[in-house]
Amino acid sequence: MAEAAAETRTAGGAAGEAAAGAPVRLPDPAVEARLARLDEVLAGLESTPGPATRSAVEAVRLLTEVYGEALARVMDHADGRLAGHLAGDELLAHLFVLHDVHPEPVERRAARAVERLRPAVRERGGDVEWAGAEGGVGRIRLTAASGCGSGCGAGGGSGGGAAEVADAVREAVLAVAPELTSVEVLPASPAGRAAPAFVPLATLTLRGAR
Structure with missing residues:
Protein backbone atom coordinates (compact mmCIF):
# COMPACT_ATOMS: atom_id res chain seq x y z
CA MET A 1 0.00 0.00 0.00
CA ALA A 2 2.77 2.43 0.90
CA GLU A 3 4.54 1.78 -2.42
CA ALA A 4 1.29 2.29 -4.33
CA ALA A 5 0.65 5.55 -2.50
CA ALA A 6 4.17 6.76 -3.22
CA GLU A 7 3.77 6.00 -6.91
CA THR A 8 0.42 7.78 -6.91
CA ARG A 9 2.06 10.85 -5.39
CA THR A 10 4.82 10.67 -8.00
CA ALA A 11 2.28 10.47 -10.80
CA GLY A 12 0.30 13.31 -9.24
CA GLY A 13 3.39 15.46 -9.00
CA ALA A 14 3.99 14.91 -12.70
CA ALA A 15 0.39 15.77 -13.61
CA GLY A 16 1.40 19.32 -14.40
CA GLU A 17 3.97 18.09 -16.88
CA ALA A 18 1.43 15.75 -18.44
CA ALA A 19 -1.03 18.61 -18.75
CA ALA A 20 1.66 20.60 -20.50
CA GLY A 21 2.11 17.81 -23.01
CA ALA A 22 4.98 15.86 -21.43
CA PRO A 23 4.03 12.19 -21.01
CA VAL A 24 4.37 10.54 -17.61
CA ARG A 25 6.50 7.41 -17.64
CA LEU A 26 7.42 4.96 -14.92
CA PRO A 27 11.05 5.23 -13.77
CA ASP A 28 13.22 2.18 -14.42
CA PRO A 29 13.22 1.03 -10.75
CA ALA A 30 9.40 0.94 -10.80
CA VAL A 31 9.44 -1.10 -13.99
CA GLU A 32 11.98 -3.51 -12.51
CA ALA A 33 9.82 -3.89 -9.40
CA ARG A 34 6.81 -4.79 -11.52
CA LEU A 35 8.78 -7.31 -13.53
CA ALA A 36 10.04 -8.93 -10.34
CA ARG A 37 6.49 -9.09 -8.98
CA LEU A 38 5.28 -10.56 -12.27
CA ASP A 39 7.87 -13.33 -11.98
CA GLU A 40 6.63 -14.09 -8.46
CA VAL A 41 2.98 -14.20 -9.55
CA LEU A 42 3.71 -16.46 -12.53
CA ALA A 43 5.81 -18.77 -10.37
CA GLY A 44 2.93 -18.99 -7.91
CA LEU A 45 0.47 -19.78 -10.69
CA GLU A 46 2.63 -22.52 -12.15
CA SER A 47 2.95 -24.19 -8.75
CA THR A 48 -0.83 -24.22 -8.21
CA PRO A 49 -2.53 -26.96 -10.26
CA GLY A 50 -6.10 -26.71 -11.47
CA PRO A 51 -8.22 -25.48 -14.40
CA ALA A 52 -8.24 -21.87 -13.17
CA THR A 53 -4.44 -21.85 -13.12
CA ARG A 54 -4.25 -23.29 -16.63
CA SER A 55 -6.66 -20.64 -17.88
CA ALA A 56 -4.65 -17.85 -16.22
CA VAL A 57 -1.36 -19.10 -17.67
CA GLU A 58 -2.93 -19.40 -21.12
CA ALA A 59 -4.31 -15.88 -20.84
CA VAL A 60 -0.82 -14.55 -20.02
CA ARG A 61 0.65 -16.49 -22.94
CA LEU A 62 -1.93 -15.22 -25.42
CA LEU A 63 -1.57 -11.64 -24.20
CA THR A 64 2.22 -11.89 -24.52
CA GLU A 65 1.89 -13.18 -28.08
CA VAL A 66 -0.45 -10.34 -29.05
CA TYR A 67 1.87 -7.72 -27.55
CA GLY A 68 4.78 -9.35 -29.34
CA GLU A 69 2.93 -9.13 -32.64
CA ALA A 70 2.18 -5.46 -31.94
CA LEU A 71 5.87 -4.77 -31.31
CA ALA A 72 6.80 -6.58 -34.51
CA ARG A 73 4.39 -4.41 -36.50
CA VAL A 74 5.83 -1.27 -34.94
CA MET A 75 9.31 -2.35 -36.00
CA ASP A 76 8.04 -3.11 -39.52
CA HIS A 77 7.17 0.58 -39.86
CA ALA A 78 10.29 1.96 -38.17
CA ASP A 79 13.18 3.20 -40.28
CA GLY A 80 16.78 2.47 -39.30
CA ARG A 81 17.21 5.59 -37.20
CA LEU A 82 13.98 5.11 -35.25
CA ALA A 83 14.65 1.38 -34.79
CA GLY A 84 18.06 2.16 -33.33
CA HIS A 85 16.58 4.79 -31.00
CA LEU A 86 13.92 2.36 -29.76
CA ALA A 87 16.50 -0.38 -29.23
CA GLY A 88 18.51 2.01 -27.07
CA ASP A 89 15.77 1.94 -24.43
CA GLU A 90 16.57 -0.84 -21.93
CA LEU A 91 12.99 -2.00 -21.44
CA LEU A 92 12.17 -1.97 -25.14
CA ALA A 93 15.42 -3.78 -25.95
CA HIS A 94 14.48 -6.50 -23.45
CA LEU A 95 11.05 -6.89 -25.06
CA PHE A 96 12.53 -6.92 -28.58
CA VAL A 97 14.84 -9.76 -27.55
CA LEU A 98 11.99 -11.60 -25.83
CA HIS A 99 9.83 -11.45 -28.95
CA ASP A 100 12.69 -12.00 -31.41
CA VAL A 101 12.23 -8.65 -33.18
CA HIS A 102 15.39 -6.83 -32.09
CA PRO A 103 16.64 -4.69 -34.99
CA GLU A 104 20.33 -5.21 -34.23
CA PRO A 105 22.27 -8.37 -35.10
Missing part, protein backbone atom coordinates in the same frame (compact mmCIF):
# COMPACT_ATOMS: atom_id res chain seq x y z
CA VAL A 106 23.32 -10.75 -32.35
CA GLU A 107 27.02 -9.87 -32.47
CA ARG A 108 26.41 -6.14 -32.11
CA ARG A 109 24.24 -6.68 -29.04
CA ALA A 110 26.77 -9.04 -27.50
CA ALA A 111 29.70 -6.73 -28.21
CA ARG A 112 27.87 -3.82 -26.58
CA ALA A 113 27.16 -5.90 -23.46
CA VAL A 114 30.85 -6.73 -23.16
CA GLU A 115 31.87 -3.10 -23.63
CA ARG A 116 29.51 -2.03 -20.86
CA LEU A 117 31.23 -4.41 -18.45
CA ARG A 118 34.75 -3.62 -19.60
CA PRO A 119 35.42 -0.62 -17.32
CA ALA A 120 34.43 -2.62 -14.22
CA VAL A 121 36.59 -5.56 -15.31
CA ARG A 122 39.52 -3.20 -15.75
CA GLU A 123 38.98 -1.90 -12.23
CA ARG A 124 39.55 -5.47 -11.04
CA GLY A 125 42.90 -5.49 -12.79
CA GLY A 126 41.91 -7.44 -15.90
CA ASP A 127 40.32 -6.79 -19.25
CA VAL A 128 37.68 -8.31 -21.49
CA GLU A 129 36.75 -7.91 -25.12
CA TRP A 130 34.31 -9.42 -27.55
CA ALA A 131 35.97 -11.84 -29.99
CA GLY A 132 33.04 -12.67 -32.26
CA ALA A 133 30.74 -15.64 -32.66
CA GLU A 134 30.74 -18.79 -34.74
CA GLY A 135 28.18 -21.55 -34.96
CA GLY A 136 25.99 -20.00 -32.29
CA VAL A 137 28.86 -19.80 -29.80
CA GLY A 138 30.01 -16.39 -28.61
CA ARG A 139 33.63 -15.79 -27.69
CA ILE A 140 35.22 -13.37 -25.27
CA ARG A 141 38.89 -12.73 -24.60
CA LEU A 142 39.52 -12.34 -20.89
CA THR A 143 42.72 -11.10 -19.28
CA ALA A 144 42.90 -12.08 -15.62
CA ALA A 145 44.18 -9.75 -12.95
CA SER A 146 47.91 -10.00 -12.42
CA GLY A 147 47.47 -10.02 -8.67
CA CYS A 148 44.85 -10.20 -5.98
CA GLY A 149 43.83 -7.80 -3.27
CA SER A 150 42.57 -8.53 0.19
CA GLY A 151 39.11 -9.41 -1.10
CA CYS A 152 40.13 -12.67 -2.75
CA GLY A 153 39.60 -14.73 0.35
CA ALA A 154 41.37 -17.80 1.68
CA GLY A 155 42.94 -20.03 -0.91
CA GLY A 156 42.11 -17.38 -3.51
CA GLY A 157 44.54 -16.22 -6.11
CA SER A 158 43.20 -14.54 -9.23
CA GLY A 159 41.80 -17.73 -10.81
CA GLY A 160 38.57 -17.75 -8.82
CA GLY A 161 38.07 -14.05 -9.47
CA ALA A 162 38.64 -14.54 -13.20
CA ALA A 163 36.07 -17.34 -13.23
CA GLU A 164 33.53 -15.08 -11.52
CA VAL A 165 34.18 -12.29 -14.00
CA ALA A 166 33.82 -14.72 -16.91
CA ASP A 167 30.50 -15.94 -15.50
CA ALA A 168 29.24 -12.37 -15.08
CA VAL A 169 30.21 -11.44 -18.64
CA ARG A 170 28.73 -14.68 -19.99
CA GLU A 171 25.44 -13.97 -18.22
CA ALA A 172 25.32 -10.40 -19.54
CA VAL A 173 25.95 -11.55 -23.12
CA LEU A 174 23.34 -14.31 -23.07
CA ALA A 175 20.80 -11.92 -21.55
CA VAL A 176 20.94 -9.62 -24.59
CA ALA A 177 21.71 -12.33 -27.17
CA PRO A 178 19.78 -15.49 -26.21
CA GLU A 179 20.22 -16.73 -29.77
CA LEU A 180 23.73 -17.78 -28.74
CA THR A 181 23.94 -21.27 -27.26
CA SER A 182 26.96 -20.49 -25.09
CA VAL A 183 29.86 -18.12 -24.54
CA GLU A 184 33.40 -19.43 -24.29
CA VAL A 185 36.52 -17.74 -23.00
CA LEU A 186 39.54 -17.57 -25.31
CA PRO A 187 43.13 -17.38 -24.06
CA ALA A 188 44.11 -13.79 -23.42
CA SER A 189 46.88 -12.04 -25.25
CA PRO A 190 49.88 -11.61 -22.95
CA ALA A 191 49.90 -8.20 -21.34
CA GLY A 192 51.42 -7.00 -18.13
CA ARG A 193 48.89 -5.14 -16.05
CA ALA A 194 49.06 -4.01 -12.44
CA ALA A 195 46.02 -4.92 -10.38
CA PRO A 196 44.30 -2.16 -8.44
CA ALA A 197 42.27 -2.69 -5.29
CA PHE A 198 39.76 -5.54 -5.43
CA VAL A 199 36.26 -4.56 -6.61
CA PRO A 200 33.42 -6.84 -5.39
CA LEU A 201 31.69 -8.87 -8.07
CA ALA A 202 28.34 -7.38 -7.05
CA THR A 203 29.63 -3.99 -8.13
CA LEU A 204 30.66 -5.41 -11.50
CA THR A 205 27.24 -6.95 -12.07
CA LEU A 206 25.32 -3.86 -11.07
CA ARG A 207 27.38 -1.55 -13.22
CA GLY A 208 27.11 -3.88 -16.20
CA ALA A 209 23.36 -3.92 -15.94
CA ARG A 210 23.13 -0.17 -16.39
Whole structure:
Protein backbone atom coordinates (compact mmCIF):
# COMPACT_ATOMS: atom_id res chain seq x y z
CA MET A 1 0.00 0.00 0.00
CA ALA A 2 2.77 2.43 0.90
CA GLU A 3 4.54 1.78 -2.42
CA ALA A 4 1.29 2.29 -4.33
CA ALA A 5 0.65 5.55 -2.50
CA ALA A 6 4.17 6.76 -3.22
CA GLU A 7 3.77 6.00 -6.91
CA THR A 8 0.42 7.78 -6.91
CA ARG A 9 2.06 10.85 -5.39
CA THR A 10 4.82 10.67 -8.00
CA ALA A 11 2.28 10.47 -10.80
CA GLY A 12 0.30 13.31 -9.24
CA GLY A 13 3.39 15.46 -9.00
CA ALA A 14 3.99 14.91 -12.70
CA ALA A 15 0.39 15.77 -13.61
CA GLY A 16 1.40 19.32 -14.40
CA GLU A 17 3.97 18.09 -16.88
CA ALA A 18 1.43 15.75 -18.44
CA ALA A 19 -1.03 18.61 -18.75
CA ALA A 20 1.66 20.60 -20.50
CA GLY A 21 2.11 17.81 -23.01
CA ALA A 22 4.98 15.86 -21.43
CA PRO A 23 4.03 12.19 -21.01
CA VAL A 24 4.37 10.54 -17.61
CA ARG A 25 6.50 7.41 -17.64
CA LEU A 26 7.42 4.96 -14.92
CA PRO A 27 11.05 5.23 -13.77
CA ASP A 28 13.22 2.18 -14.42
CA PRO A 29 13.22 1.03 -10.75
CA ALA A 30 9.40 0.94 -10.80
CA VAL A 31 9.44 -1.10 -13.99
CA GLU A 32 11.98 -3.51 -12.51
CA ALA A 33 9.82 -3.89 -9.40
CA ARG A 34 6.81 -4.79 -11.52
CA LEU A 35 8.78 -7.31 -13.53
CA ALA A 36 10.04 -8.93 -10.34
CA ARG A 37 6.49 -9.09 -8.98
CA LEU A 38 5.28 -10.56 -12.27
CA ASP A 39 7.87 -13.33 -11.98
CA GLU A 40 6.63 -14.09 -8.46
CA VAL A 41 2.98 -14.20 -9.55
CA LEU A 42 3.71 -16.46 -12.53
CA ALA A 43 5.81 -18.77 -10.37
CA GLY A 44 2.93 -18.99 -7.91
CA LEU A 45 0.47 -19.78 -10.69
CA GLU A 46 2.63 -22.52 -12.15
CA SER A 47 2.95 -24.19 -8.75
CA THR A 48 -0.83 -24.22 -8.21
CA PRO A 49 -2.53 -26.96 -10.26
CA GLY A 50 -6.10 -26.71 -11.47
CA PRO A 51 -8.22 -25.48 -14.40
CA ALA A 52 -8.24 -21.87 -13.17
CA THR A 53 -4.44 -21.85 -13.12
CA ARG A 54 -4.25 -23.29 -16.63
CA SER A 55 -6.66 -20.64 -17.88
CA ALA A 56 -4.65 -17.85 -16.22
CA VAL A 57 -1.36 -19.10 -17.67
CA GLU A 58 -2.93 -19.40 -21.12
CA ALA A 59 -4.31 -15.88 -20.84
CA VAL A 60 -0.82 -14.55 -20.02
CA ARG A 61 0.65 -16.49 -22.94
CA LEU A 62 -1.93 -15.22 -25.42
CA LEU A 63 -1.57 -11.64 -24.20
CA THR A 64 2.22 -11.89 -24.52
CA GLU A 65 1.89 -13.18 -28.08
CA VAL A 66 -0.45 -10.34 -29.05
CA TYR A 67 1.87 -7.72 -27.55
CA GLY A 68 4.78 -9.35 -29.34
CA GLU A 69 2.93 -9.13 -32.64
CA ALA A 70 2.18 -5.46 -31.94
CA LEU A 71 5.87 -4.77 -31.31
CA ALA A 72 6.80 -6.58 -34.51
CA ARG A 73 4.39 -4.41 -36.50
CA VAL A 74 5.83 -1.27 -34.94
CA MET A 75 9.31 -2.35 -36.00
CA ASP A 76 8.04 -3.11 -39.52
CA HIS A 77 7.17 0.58 -39.86
CA ALA A 78 10.29 1.96 -38.17
CA ASP A 79 13.18 3.20 -40.28
CA GLY A 80 16.78 2.47 -39.30
CA ARG A 81 17.21 5.59 -37.20
CA LEU A 82 13.98 5.11 -35.25
CA ALA A 83 14.65 1.38 -34.79
CA GLY A 84 18.06 2.16 -33.33
CA HIS A 85 16.58 4.79 -31.00
CA LEU A 86 13.92 2.36 -29.76
CA ALA A 87 16.50 -0.38 -29.23
CA GLY A 88 18.51 2.01 -27.07
CA ASP A 89 15.77 1.94 -24.43
CA GLU A 90 16.57 -0.84 -21.93
CA LEU A 91 12.99 -2.00 -21.44
CA LEU A 92 12.17 -1.97 -25.14
CA ALA A 93 15.42 -3.78 -25.95
CA HIS A 94 14.48 -6.50 -23.45
CA LEU A 95 11.05 -6.89 -25.06
CA PHE A 96 12.53 -6.92 -28.58
CA VAL A 97 14.84 -9.76 -27.55
CA LEU A 98 11.99 -11.60 -25.83
CA HIS A 99 9.83 -11.45 -28.95
CA ASP A 100 12.69 -12.00 -31.41
CA VAL A 101 12.23 -8.65 -33.18
CA HIS A 102 15.39 -6.83 -32.09
CA PRO A 103 16.64 -4.69 -34.99
CA GLU A 104 20.33 -5.21 -34.23
CA PRO A 105 22.27 -8.37 -35.10
CA VAL A 106 23.32 -10.75 -32.35
CA GLU A 107 27.02 -9.87 -32.47
CA ARG A 108 26.41 -6.14 -32.11
CA ARG A 109 24.24 -6.68 -29.04
CA ALA A 110 26.77 -9.04 -27.50
CA ALA A 111 29.70 -6.73 -28.21
CA ARG A 112 27.87 -3.82 -26.58
CA ALA A 113 27.16 -5.90 -23.46
CA VAL A 114 30.85 -6.73 -23.16
CA GLU A 115 31.87 -3.10 -23.63
CA ARG A 116 29.51 -2.03 -20.86
CA LEU A 117 31.23 -4.41 -18.45
CA ARG A 118 34.75 -3.62 -19.60
CA PRO A 119 35.42 -0.62 -17.32
CA ALA A 120 34.43 -2.62 -14.22
CA VAL A 121 36.59 -5.56 -15.31
CA ARG A 122 39.52 -3.20 -15.75
CA GLU A 123 38.98 -1.90 -12.23
CA ARG A 124 39.55 -5.47 -11.04
CA GLY A 125 42.90 -5.49 -12.79
CA GLY A 126 41.91 -7.44 -15.90
CA ASP A 127 40.32 -6.79 -19.25
CA VAL A 128 37.68 -8.31 -21.49
CA GLU A 129 36.75 -7.91 -25.12
CA TRP A 130 34.31 -9.42 -27.55
CA ALA A 131 35.97 -11.84 -29.99
CA GLY A 132 33.04 -12.67 -32.26
CA ALA A 133 30.74 -15.64 -32.66
CA GLU A 134 30.74 -18.79 -34.74
CA GLY A 135 28.18 -21.55 -34.96
CA GLY A 136 25.99 -20.00 -32.29
CA VAL A 137 28.86 -19.80 -29.80
CA GLY A 138 30.01 -16.39 -28.61
CA ARG A 139 33.63 -15.79 -27.69
CA ILE A 140 35.22 -13.37 -25.27
CA ARG A 141 38.89 -12.73 -24.60
CA LEU A 142 39.52 -12.34 -20.89
CA THR A 143 42.72 -11.10 -19.28
CA ALA A 144 42.90 -12.08 -15.62
CA ALA A 145 44.18 -9.75 -12.95
CA SER A 146 47.91 -10.00 -12.42
CA GLY A 147 47.47 -10.02 -8.67
CA CYS A 148 44.85 -10.20 -5.98
CA GLY A 149 43.83 -7.80 -3.27
CA SER A 150 42.57 -8.53 0.19
CA GLY A 151 39.11 -9.41 -1.10
CA CYS A 152 40.13 -12.67 -2.75
CA GLY A 153 39.60 -14.73 0.35
CA ALA A 154 41.37 -17.80 1.68
CA GLY A 155 42.94 -20.03 -0.91
CA GLY A 156 42.11 -17.38 -3.51
CA GLY A 157 44.54 -16.22 -6.11
CA SER A 158 43.20 -14.54 -9.23
CA GLY A 159 41.80 -17.73 -10.81
CA GLY A 160 38.57 -17.75 -8.82
CA GLY A 161 38.07 -14.05 -9.47
CA ALA A 162 38.64 -14.54 -13.20
CA ALA A 163 36.07 -17.34 -13.23
CA GLU A 164 33.53 -15.08 -11.52
CA VAL A 165 34.18 -12.29 -14.00
CA ALA A 166 33.82 -14.72 -16.91
CA ASP A 167 30.50 -15.94 -15.50
CA ALA A 168 29.24 -12.37 -15.08
CA VAL A 169 30.21 -11.44 -18.64
CA ARG A 170 28.73 -14.68 -19.99
CA GLU A 171 25.44 -13.97 -18.22
CA ALA A 172 25.32 -10.40 -19.54
CA VAL A 173 25.95 -11.55 -23.12
CA LEU A 174 23.34 -14.31 -23.07
CA ALA A 175 20.80 -11.92 -21.55
CA VAL A 176 20.94 -9.62 -24.59
CA ALA A 177 21.71 -12.33 -27.17
CA PRO A 178 19.78 -15.49 -26.21
CA GLU A 179 20.22 -16.73 -29.77
CA LEU A 180 23.73 -17.78 -28.74
CA THR A 181 23.94 -21.27 -27.26
CA SER A 182 26.96 -20.49 -25.09
CA VAL A 183 29.86 -18.12 -24.54
CA GLU A 184 33.40 -19.43 -24.29
CA VAL A 185 36.52 -17.74 -23.00
CA LEU A 186 39.54 -17.57 -25.31
CA PRO A 187 43.13 -17.38 -24.06
CA ALA A 188 44.11 -13.79 -23.42
CA SER A 189 46.88 -12.04 -25.25
CA PRO A 190 49.88 -11.61 -22.95
CA ALA A 191 49.90 -8.20 -21.34
CA GLY A 192 51.42 -7.00 -18.13
CA ARG A 193 48.89 -5.14 -16.05
CA ALA A 194 49.06 -4.01 -12.44
CA ALA A 195 46.02 -4.92 -10.38
CA PRO A 196 44.30 -2.16 -8.44
CA ALA A 197 42.27 -2.69 -5.29
CA PHE A 198 39.76 -5.54 -5.43
CA VAL A 199 36.26 -4.56 -6.61
CA PRO A 200 33.42 -6.84 -5.39
CA LEU A 201 31.69 -8.87 -8.07
CA ALA A 202 28.34 -7.38 -7.05
CA THR A 203 29.63 -3.99 -8.13
CA LEU A 204 30.66 -5.41 -11.50
CA THR A 205 27.24 -6.95 -12.07
CA LEU A 206 25.32 -3.86 -11.07
CA ARG A 207 27.38 -1.55 -13.22
CA GLY A 208 27.11 -3.88 -16.20
CA ALA A 209 23.36 -3.92 -15.94
CA ARG A 210 23.13 -0.17 -16.39
